[in-house]
Amino acid sequence: MRGLAVTSPLPPASAARRRNGTSIPSSRKSVSQCWKYGFSQDQLLGGSLRIGQSHGSLQGHRSANLFRPAAVAISVEQDEVNTYLPKGDMWSVHKFGGTCMGTPQRIQSVADIVLGDSSERKLIIVSAMSKVTDMMYNLVHKAQSRDDLYTIALEEVYEKHMAAAKDLLDGEDLARFLAQLHSDVSNLRAMLRAIFIAGHATESFSDFVVGHGELWSAQMLSYAIKKSGAPCSWMDTREVLVVKPSGSNQVDPDYVESEKRLQKWFSRQPDEIIVATGFIASTAENIPTTLKRDGSDFSAAIIGSLVRARQVTIWTDVDGVFSADPRKVCEAVILSTLSYQEAWEMSYFGANVLHPRTIIPVMKDNIPIVIRNMFNISAPGTMICKQPANENADLDACVKAFATIDNLALVNVEGTGMAGVPGTSSAIFSAVKDVGANVIMISQASSEHSVCFAVPEKEVAAVSSALHLKFREALAAGRLSKIEVINGCSILAAVGLRMASTPGVSAILFDALAKANINVRAIAQGCSEYNITVVLKQEDCVRALRAAHSRFFLSKTTLAVGIIGPGLIGGTLLNQLRDQAAVLKENLNVDLRVMGITGSSIMLLSDTGIDLTQWNELLQKEAEPADLATFARHLSDNHLFPNKVLVDCTADTNVASHYYDWLKKGIHVITPNKKANSGPLDRVLAPFSSSHNDTLLSCVFVKKYLKLRTLQRASYTHYFYEATVGAGLPIISTLRGLLETGDKILRIEGIFSGTLSYIFNSFEGTRTFSDVVAEAKEAGYTEPDPRDDLSGTDVARKVIILARESGLKLELSDIPVKSLVPEALATCSSADEFMQRLPSFDQDWAKQRSDAEAAGEVLRYVGVVDAVNKKGQVELRRYKRDHPFAQLSGSDNIIAFTTSRYKEQPLIVRGPGAGAEVTAGGVFCDILRLASYLGAPS
Ligand SMILES: NC(=O)C1=CN([C@@H]2O[C@H](COP(=O)(O)OP(=O)(O)OC[C@H]3O[C@@H](n4cnc5c(N)ncnc54)[C@H](O)[C@@H]3O)[C@@H](O)[C@H]2O)C=CC1
Numbered sequence: 026m027r028g029l030a031v032t033s034p035l036p037p038a039s040a041a042r043r044r045n046g047t048s049i050p051s052s053r054k055s056v057s058q059c060w061k062y063g064f065s066q067d068q069l070l071g072g073s074l075r076i077g078q079s080h081g082s083l084q085g086h087r088s089a090n091l092f093r094p095a096a097v098a099i100s101v102e103q104d105e106v107n108t109y110l111p112k113g114d115m116w117s118v119h120k121f122g123g124t125c126m127g128t129p130q131r132i133q134s135v136a137d138i139v140l141g142d143s144s145e146r147k148l149i150i151v152s153a154m155s156k157v158t159d160m161m162y163n164l165v166h167k168a169q170s171r172d173d174l175y176t177i178a179l180e181e182v183y184e185k186h187m188a189a190a191k192d193l194l195d196g197e198d199l200a201r202f203l204a205q206l207h208s209d210v211s212n213l214r215a216m217l218r219a220i221f222i223a224g225h226a227t228e229s230f231s232d233f234v235v236g237h238g239e240l241w242s243a244q245m246l247s248y249a250i251k252k253s254g255a256p257c258s259w260m261d262t263r264e265v266l267v268v269k270p271s272g273s274n275q276v277d278p279d280y281v282e283s284e285k286r287l288q289k290w291f292s293r294q295p296d297e298i299i300v301a302t303g304f305i306a307s308t309a310e311n312i313p314t315t316l317k318r319d320g321s322d323f324s325a326a327i328i329g330s331l332v333r334a335r336q337v338t339i340w341t342d343v344d345g346v347f348s349a350d351p352r353k354v355c356e357a358v359i360l361s362t363l364s365y366q367e368a369w370e371m372s373y374f375g376a377n378v379l380h381p382r383t384i385i386p387v388m389k390d391n392i393p394i395v396i397r398n399m400f401n402i403s404a405p406g407t408m409i410c411k412q413p414a415n416e417n418a419d420l421d422a423c424v425k426a427f428a429t430i431d432n433l434a435l436v437n438v439e440g441t442g443m444a445g446v447p448g449t450s451s452a453i454f455s456a457v458k459d460v461g462a463n464v465i466m467i468s469q470a471s472s473e474h475s476v477c478f479a480v481p482e483k484e485v486a487a488v489s490s491a492l493h494l495k496f497r498e499a500l501a502a503g504r505l506s507k508i509e510v511i512n513g514c515s516i517l518a519a520v521g522l523r524m525a526s527t528p529g530v531s532a533i534l535f536d537a538l539a540k541a542n543i544n545v546r547a548i549a550q551g552c553s554e555y556n557i558t559v560v561l562k563q564e565d566c567v568r569a570l571r572a573a574h575s576r577f578f579l580s581k582t583t584l585a586v587g588i589i590g591p592g593l594i595g596g597t598l599l600n601q602l603r604d605q606a607a608v609l610k611e612n613l614n615v616d617l618r619v620m621g622i623t624g625s626s627i628m629l630l631s632d633t634g635i636d637l638t639q640w641n642e643l644l645q646k647e648a649e650p651a652d653l654a655t656f657a658r659h660l661s662d663n664h665l666f667p668n669k670v671l672v673d674c675t676a677d678t679n680v681a682s683h684y685y686d687w688l689k690k691g692i693h694v695i696t697p698n699k700k701a702n703s704g705p706l707d708r709v710l711a712p713f714s715s716s717h718n719d720t721l722l723s724c725v726f727v728k729k730y731l732k733l734r735t736l737q738r739a740s741y742t743h744y745f746y747e748a749t750v751g752a753g754l755p756i757i758s759t760l761r762g763l764l765e766t767g768d769k770i771l772r773i774e775g776i777f778s779g780t781l782s783y784i785f786n787s788f789e790g791t792r793t794f795s796d797v798v799a800e801a802k803e804a805g806y807t808e809p810d811p812r813d814d815l816s817g818t819d820v821a822r823k824v825i826i827l828a829r830e831s832g833l834k835l836e837l838s839d840i841p842v843k844s845l846v847p848e849a850l851a852t853c854s855s856a857d858e859f860m861q862r863l864p865s866f867d868q869d870w871a872k873q874r875s876d877a878e879a880a881g882e883v884l885r886y887v888g889v890v891d892a893v894n895k896k897g898q899v900e901l902r903r904y905k906r907d908h909p910f911a912q913l914s915g916s917d918n919i920i921a922f923t924t925s926r927y928k929e930q931p932l933i934v935r936g937p938g939a940g941a942e943v944t945a946g947g948v949f950c951d952i953l954r955l956a957s958y959l960g961a962p963s
Pocket residue numbers: 589590591592593594595623624625626674675676677679680697698699716748749752779805806807808809938939940941944
């Protein structure tokens with residue numbers, strides 16, 4: 026006889042049909058599920074009494090063996106094992122979990138995915154429809170708790186599958202499936218009744234009941250595939266997969282026996298597409314069992330190994346394996362590849378990758394496992410395979426992923442009596458074993474003075490008592506000083522095969538943790554170097570995970586940016602960042618994230634970066650009251666990003682007074698605001714003033730210019746302010762270049778005010794002076810208050826900035842300034858009032874202009890740094906029409922550097938020196954200068 030020799034009673038006639046509906050020749054006849062697994066017809070159908078009778082008295086119903094199904098010997102005749110099972114590259118194995126099989130529509134999508142795979146042969150492993158396994162366990166639970174609602178629960182299971190099948194199938198296939206479902210449910214009803222009466226179900230009874238979820242989903246899928254005309258059969262893996270129990274809640278596959286049975290199975294059903302039940306298997310004695318946790322993945326891996334598949338694809342609802350839990354780290358990325366060992370480590374450390382057991386069957390044959398998203402089939406997923414040889418081996422790529430485990434306790438056993446005493450560790454861990462606790466990590470310093478290890482928090486009380494008992498005498502004698510329990514711990518593990526023998530990886534990790542102010546309580550790294558494990562306080566764990574992840578996964582030049590003052594310049598800068606950020610990331614690996622925007626009354630904060638396409642709307646809609654200290658803290662406390670920069674786009678003295686503290690905290694500062702660099706040189710108890718007309722606000726100690734510059738020079742925190750002079754023109758950088766290369770500045774002279782340049786370039790007799798001033802304001806050249814320009818203060822500030830850059834210790838008050846603000850308007854209470862009253866002075870201006878014109882001259886407002894005489898000067902001068910200063914147009918600045926090297930002909934920089942785009946562009950340049958200082962490619 027070929028096929029399976031079954032020694033149990035013959036099955037009922039209806040069960041002698043194959044589950045795909047075709048008749049089985051009697052010589053190969055298989056048996057229905059229940060018969061095959063040894064439950065007698067009476068046991069299943071005859072209700073409680075007969076079950077009780079057949080197993081002895083009901084009093085004994087709690088006995089473990091009461092419902093142990095009688096073993097049915099299924100013997101495979103050696104001579105019948107043939108080579109029907111084709112193996113190798115032609116096979117692709119797919120596994121679809123419960124979510125993928127959740128609805129009839131999803132089952133149809135699964136069928137489409139299977140049909141879309143062009144592999145010669147396909148083996149599809151399916152889980153039960155989502156929630157069905159829980160529903161089945163619940164049936165057993167209810168029945169054995171003698172809750173007669175199990176009948177209703179069974180009806181629900183029946184209804185669910187009936188409805189799904191009616192949606193998915195039609196015609197004869199539907200009728201066959203429904204008949205089978207009906208028969209299975211009748212059998213289950215009888216079994217559950219028996220369980221209800223006995224008040225107990227053995228594990229194999231329970232496994233038998235639960236396994237129906239897979240039986241039904243596999244049949245439904247195979248019918249759905251067949252509907253498209255593709256040859257497809259379904260496999261009850263309990264006929265094929267043989268496993269043996271191995272310790273608690275685990276089984277080991279019997280590959281030899283399973284392969285024999287698989288051969289046999291194929292000899293009967295050689296279809297090219299086979300849908301097989303995941304999760305279920307049988308013992309060598311044909312008792313139904315399951316593959317326990319993550320059973321369907323395990324089924325796929327075992328079957329993949331049995332057929333030597335070219336690939337096993339595990340379909341799920343995520344795009345692949347993330348570099349860290351994406352719920353905790355929004356920057357987590359999908360990994361394209363993981364080695365088997367890395368996946369293993371990740372799973373161990375709590376990442377929902379694959380159960381480590383799942384990897385073993387495929388690993389031995391080097392079969393890749395691909396994790397893919399069935400709801401996003403365009404995502405390539407993560408391939409778990411042998412470590413690709415050519416993978417990028419740079420330092421940062423050494424760490425593949427991070428995982429965490431929470432709710433741990435650290436146990437620290439300490440004492441001088443431990444050193445050099447063989448057997449101490451053995452005694453410690455045997456005590457731990459005796460209470461059945463699971464040791465997650467162990468660390469012992471080479472001094473042998475202490476051993477510490479982590480266990481789940483819920484197990485630590487038992488561990489602690491066991492240790493106190495075991496070491497009672499050692500503690501009393503002082504050989505052990507303490508057995509200490511530290512609750513509330515978590516583990517953070519960095520995983521990566523290439524960490525092995527790569528110097529510097531742990532330094533980067535610990536540096537990231539240190540910068541995030543995370544205290545590391547214990548460390549472990551085995552010789553394999555596949556993972557570095559650190560124990561830390563649970564409350565620090567997410568912060569630690571983010572800090573470590575960002576250090577390894579973000580660009581080194583990721584800059585967290587805070588924008589203060591989203592006015593004309595700040596707003597234009599935000600728009601420029603919006604338009605250029607993607608290009609910078611792509612071309613220069615510079616990742617700019619605006620983490621906050623604050624005005625004087627409202628601020629907008631983000632943990633990962635504001636969407637700049639709608640920064641203004643977000644600022645209006647989602648803002649909170651502005652608070653500069655909170656704003657700065659938001660940036661400095663964000664440990665995701667190692668580099669932080671505050672960009673001050675206000676004209677505010679108060680904001681400028683914080684630069685020192687920000688720099689001290691490691692926050693870089695960039696600004697077009699001239700207040701800090703033209704403020705008092707020294708630290709004095711000084712009045713500090715508002716942004717425009719230096720109105721006295723209060724008296725405070727402010728960190729002064731010299732202190733700021735000393736700090737700037739002493740630290741690696743950067744302070745850039747190119748746009749404070751000449752807006753986007755390279756004035757500060759040119760001056761720095763001259764000085765740093767050893768040139769000597771003799772004189773810097775020029776037109777430093779875009780506003781005043783525009784005014785005198787445009788004031789040619791056609792428009793009034795006040796009209797031209799209004800135009801300059803409208804064009805965005807003026808300071809927030811145009812009196813700062815007309816008073817000469819703005820030019821004086823620029824002269825001071827350049828003078829100090831050149832080494833002169835001048836105060837603003839040292840610069841004689843010729844103010845253009847008529848004395849009568851000096852006391853105007855607002856810029857608006859000033860602008861309204863300005864026309865009354867147009868006559869005076871018209872006269873000054875025509876006087877100059879009559880002499881063949883023009884009016885120009887100039888600033889001078891006289892480095893030789895250590896003086897500065899700001900005044901309105903008349904220049905001949907052919908003088909270079911007379912040739913300007915628009916808001917042009919012109920700055921002439923006379924130096925030891927540029928003595929005969931000064932070095933001249935000329936161009937628009939005010940306006941939103943050029944100024945914001947200058948600030949943006951400083952941000953990129955910072956990025957390049959931090960390591961961005963040039
Ligand atoms: N307009 C130009 O061509 C140039 C301007 N600059 C400088 O750029 C800076 C900004 O100028 P604009 O954008 O034209 O001025 P603006 O008045 O348009 O913008 C300043 C912004 O800062 C905000 N602000 C004021 N005090 C604040 C505080 N304490 N906290 C938070 N926000 C505050 C204001 O509400 C406003 O939104 C000034 O320092 C100016 O000297 C530098 C070079 C050229």
